Amino acid sequence: KAGVTQTPRYLIKTRGQQVTLSCSPISGHRSVSWYQQTPGQGLQFLFEYFSETQRNKGNFPGRFSGRQFSNSRSEMNVSTLELGDSALYLCASSLPELPGTDTQYFGPGTRLTVL
Amino acid sequence: ILNVEQSPQSLHVQEGDSTNFTCSFPSSNFYALHWYRWETAKSPEALFVMTLNGDEKKKGRISATLNTKEGYSYLYIKGSQPEDSATYLCAFNAGTASKLTFGTGTRLQVTL
Numbered sequence: 001k002a003g004v005t006q007t008p009r010y011l012i013k014t015r016g017q018q019v020t021l022s023c024s025p026i027s028g029h030r031s032v033s034w035y036q037q038t039p040g041q042g043l044q045f046l047f048e049y050f051s052e053t054q055r056n057k058g059n060f061p062g063r064f065s066g067r068q069f070s071n072s073r074s075e076m077n078v079s080t081l082e083l084g085d086s087a088l089y090l091c092a093s094s095l096p097e098l099p100g101t102d103t104q105y106f107g108p109g110t111r112l113t114v115l
Numbered sequence: 116i117l118n119v120e121q122s123p124q125s126l127h128v129q130e131g132d133s134t135n136f137t138c139s140f141p142s143s144n145f146y147a148l149h150w151y152r153w154e155t156a157k158s159p160e161a162l163f164v165m166t167l168n169g170d171e172k173k174k175g176r177i178s179a180t181l182n183t184k185e186g187y188s189y190l191y192i193k194g195s196q197p198e199d200s201a202t203y204l205c206a207f208n209a210g211t212a213s214k215l216t217f218g219t220g221t222r223l224q225v226t227l
Binding site (some may be wrong): 003004031033035040041042043044045046048056058090094096099100101102103104105106107108109111 | 119120146149151157158159160161164166180204206208210212213215216217218219220
């Protein structure tokens with residue numbers, strides 16, 4: 001079974017631009033969560049989508065948004081990029097049969113650099 | 116704000132040593148505790164999902180225990196090997212769907 005895939009793997013943008021990252025979950029998984037990792041910080045939860053609906057949201061500004069399609073693929077968008085948005089963005093998918101206890105499978109991440 | 120703490124921040128051991136790390140989490144609103152291993156340039160890999168007080172899980176040379184009443188979990192590695200070198204992350208779930216709150220990890224380096 002193919003794992004979680006994320007595209008692109010690397011991205012360089014300038015301040016003020018916007019960016020869209022894509023995540024394809026494991027086949028059959030319906031939940032996709034997004035996390036941000038910046039230097040010195042643990043993985044920070046951005047949001048979770050399940051059946052095309054945002055089910056949970058972390059403490060990030062409205063510039064961070066996402067969506068999920070009927071095939072469970074998910075995108076996240078960051079508008080008006082700031083230098084502090086430079087980070088590794090990971091997505092994770094799960095079934096989930098029991099939200100919270102289901103194993104989440106992570107993709108390789110997208111490394112975003114904002115200049 | 117949930118606070119998940121891991122210690123030590125980093126650890127350097129010799130091949131064959133046994134080692135352990137700690138994850139501390141809020142003892143209230145506990146739902147699940149996840150452990151992950153994250154090797155450089157790879158995706159985080161799930162090790163265990165722990166849900167019950169007193170839970171013990173084992174996968175090869177790696178095992179974990181859980182104490183939900185006092186809010187901690189230990190991860191043990193027996194007979195460390197160089198391939199165990201990675202960052203070990205714990206993540207707390209308070210029952211809010213699939214949201215995980217991660218600690219900052221323990222970076223383990225195993226040398227020959």
